[in-house]
Amino acid sequence: MKINTWFGVLEIGSKGEVLASDSFPKDIRELALRSLSLRDSRQNLPPEGFDLKAAAIECKFVDSLSEYYSLLHEVTLEAAKHQVSEALTPDQRIVQAVEALDDINETTNSLSERLFEWYGGYFPESGLNGEALALFIVKYGSRENVAPDDPLYLKARDSMGAKLEAADEVLLKGFAENVCSLYERRKQIEAYIESSMEILAPNLTITAGPMLGARLISIAGSLEKLAAFPSSTIQVIGASKALFKHLRERAPSPKHGIIYSHPLVNTSPWWVRGKVARALAAKLSLAARIDFYSGKIDPSLPEKLEEKIQKIRALNPRPPQKRPESGAKPKKKRRK
Amino acid sequence: MTDVRKLSDGIFEVTKGKKQLATKNLDLGKTVYGEKLIPVEGVEYRTWDPRRSKLGAMVLKKFNIPLKEDSKVLYLGAASGTTVSHVSDIVSEGAVYAVEFAPRSMRDFIGLASRRKNIFPLLADAGKPDSYAHIVEPVDLIFQDVAQPNQAEIAARNAARFLNEGGHLLLSIKARSIDTAANPKEVFTEEVKKLEQAFEPRFEILMARDLMPYHEDHLGVLAKLKE
Numbered sequence A: 001m002k003i004n005t006w007f008g009v010l011e012i013g014s015k016g017e018v019l020a021s022d023s024f025p026k027d028i029r030e031l032a033l034r035s036l037s038l039r040d041s042r043q044n045l046p047p048e049g050f051d052l053k054a055a056a057i058e059c060k061f062v063d064s065l066s067e068y069y070s071l072l073h074e075v076t077l078e079a080a081k082h083q084v085s086e087a088l089t090p091d092q093r094i095v096q097a098v099e100a101l102d103d104i105n106e107t108t109n110s111l112s113e114r115l116f117e118w119y120g121g122y123f124p125e126s127g128l129n130g131e132a133l134a135l136f137i138v139k140y141g142s143r144e145n146v147a148p149d150d151p152l153y154l155k156a157r158d159s160m161g162a163k164l165e166a167a168d169e170v171l172l173k174g175f176a177e178n179v180c181s182l183y184e185r186r187k188q189i190e191a192y193i194e195s196s197m198e199i200l201a202p203n204l205t206i207t208a209g210p211m212l213g214a215r216l217i218s219i220a221g222s223l224e225k226l227a228a229f230p231s232s233t234i235q236v237i238g239a240s241k242a243l244f245k246h247l248r249e250r251a252p253s254p255k256h257g258i259i260y261s262h263p264l265v266n267t268s269p270w271w272v273r274g275k276v277a278r279a280l281a282a283k284l285s286l287a288a289r290i291d292f293y294s295g296k297i298d299p300s301l302p303e304k305l306e307e308k309i310q311k312i313r314a315l316n317p318r319p320p321q322k323r324p325e326s327g328a329k330p331k332k333k334r335r336k
Numbered sequence B: 001m002t003d004v005r006k007l008s009d010g011i012f013e014v015t016k017g018k019k020q021l022a023t024k025n026l027d028l029g030k031t032v033y034g035e036k037l038i039p040v041e042g043v044e045y046r047t048w049d050p051r052r053s054k055l056g057a058m059v060l061k062k063f064n065i066p067l068k069e070d071s072k073v074l075y076l077g078a079a080s081g082t083t084v085s086h087v088s089d090i091v092s093e094g095a096v097y098a099v100e101f102a103p104r105s106m107r108d109f110i111g112l113a114s115r116r117k118n119i120f121p122l123l124a125d126a127g128k129p130d131s132y133a134h135i136v137e138p139v140d141l142i143f144q145d146v147a148q149p150n151q152a153e154i155a156a157r158n159a160a161r162f163l164n165e166g167g168h169l170l171l172s173i174k175a176r177s178i179d180t181a182a183n184p185k186e187v188f189t190e191e192v193k194k195l196e197q198a199f200e201p202r203f204e205i206l207m208a209r210d211l212m213p214y215h216e217d218h219l220g221v222l223a224k225l226k227e
């Protein structure tokens, strides 16, 4: 019978003896790629318990066991490296970018707060914070330098803040520059995510918006995984704490995870949000599937979603009699 | 004074102040996960942290570790190679086929694998042994630490294809990867039963013991093919 091995194609007899062989050239890269191509072929597998190394010597692919092992070591390494590099697919790049964005946001917020506190001692009346404050400090440093045509000129002149000494001004300006560049970096990453999402997942992008879409992919782990999720899972992605609590302690099931940030959900009246979230999740699931399997854009998706949501709102114009208390709510029966 | 006592082939207890599990370092001067190197009379021992390694814990829980210098091992669930590195030390003249399916873990593992000639890294799903049947030879031991709900089935499939007659299976079962809510004891009983009769080939359990205090809710199992 014919069998495939990493070093060649063999014809073996009933006792596993090699009858004929066609061994491959001893080129590490070639052997590695060939070996990878054999992964999914269900055909011509060696019989159970077949001694590959003995066969490799028998068919003179190698002269010794040590040569066999050292070649196999190189080949498996090369193949694994190849697979690892292939694993960095476009969706994985987006996942990395989303995670970097989260880190940058966290850092930017804490540095901005620090800057606000610090500069507040010198010009508490500025009314600025975040990026605007950082830009202001980079531009002027001490409030004494504020130009007469600047809207903050009078406030700066009459401020109760302390005098900013030169040494402190250098520090603060440098710090503010760092904060500004973090804001810049944030915009750059957001732009990267938006343009990558349009290419990788156009349907998700038009239905969820690029950032929410990217976050869904990031939490799912990949576009493939997101496409495989049932829409009930997509509905609560990002609410894992509440979900586990629900599973463990019979707490009420969460109605929405990060899809809450979608305008269609968070602008809906509270009594339809659960329904809206469910409808949105169903469309997102569909969008992710089209993106993963065909990649063709279906421009009608957002409209259809919008229609569906309008219908839900129209059918539920008023809040139910009693607002359900969160906590001790009995499990709702599914109404047809 | 440093005292060295052999526990089994390739596995030692080195006493320098305190007693520590160790293997002889095959990759001289290098550490893998922050463990210590202890030279004793020209031999470099590498300490083995049982809290970081299920196999290390099994040694301390008095499992017979069926490994010799020239053993062939199929290691399922290599992760970044913490335990594989010690297995590689132990089977210095043998071979470790190390299967891991997460590319991210494999990325960390490759550096280690490239410095140790007896490691053969395989980025593959241990549930599909056919996908590496063209590479892996018959082995003396299958070590499995994949933390998956279908681990008994994975073990059986790999054993059918690769385990030598007289070979062994060492398995670490994590209760919570099977059922997050159930009582670990019940999960363990179920899993052992599965190994004994649910799949072909069937296993005969030689030893089963929890891995406390090193790993919570983990069961170590040593088995061989049922005759």
Ligand SMILES: C[S@@+](CC[C@H](N)C(=O)[O-])C[C@H]1O[C@@H](n2cnc3c(N)ncnc32)[C@H](O)[C@@H]1O
Residues within 6 Å of the ligand: B052, B053, B054, B055, B076, B077, B078, B079, B080, B081, B082, B083, B084, B099, B100, B101, B102, B105, B124, B125, B126, B127, B145, B146, B147, B148
């Ligand atoms: C608990 S960790 C193993 C730790 C490792 N044995 C050690 O002690 O250093 C489990 C590993 O198994 C891997 N894994 C889980 N299912 C797998 C499968 N079906 N095939 C291959 N690897 C798998 C996971 O990616 C993870 O890295």
